[in-house]
Amino acid sequence: MARRKPKQRPERLKAPSSDYTDATGNVLTLRGALTPATRRQYAETLAGGRAASTREDVWQRAVEFLFEHLAVRWEIAGAPIERQRELLARFRVASAAERAWIREVLREHCAEHFPDVRAP
Numbered sequence: 001m002a003r004r005k006p007k008q009r010p011e012r013l014k015a016p017s018s019d020y021t022d023a024t025g026n027v028l029t030l031r032g033a034l035t036p037a038t039r040r041q042y043a044e045t046l047a048g049g050r051a052a053s054t055r056e057d058v059w060q061r062a063v064e065f066l067f068e069h070l071a072v073r074w075e076i077a078g079a080p081i082e083r084q085r086e087l088l089a090r091f092r093v094a095s096a097a098e099r100a101w102i103r104e105v106l107r108e109h110c111a112e113h114f115p116d117v118r119a120p
Contacts, residue, residue, distance in 0.1 A: 020105045029073035032113045062120045066106050
């Protein structure tokens with residue numbers, strides 16, 4: 001009786017990523033894929049899901065949403081951050097200059113990889 005070979009799982013596809021480096025050498029890595037469901041959620045976020053939301057609130061939520069769904073790694077002063085919860089926590093305490101740079105990077109990244117997604 002012949003032995004069966006164990007079934008090998010197909011290799012998981014991994015979305016391509018892009019690195020963006022700021023003036024001080026910190027590197028933010030963003031994934032190059034967004035699912036249709038994530039794009040829909042983003043559009044809803046950008047549309048201002050809550051009636052009481054101000055334009056500024058909606059804009060801030062949209063930036064955070066994109067960061068949360070695209071950031072896979074952020075190396076700051078040589079220390080990498082790779083866990084999603086830690087990335088988001090670090091984003092929330094980012095300086096005004098860091099946030100401005102992140103918005104710039106998100107706009108550039110979306111224009112290149114997701115022309116249908118309007119980054120704030």
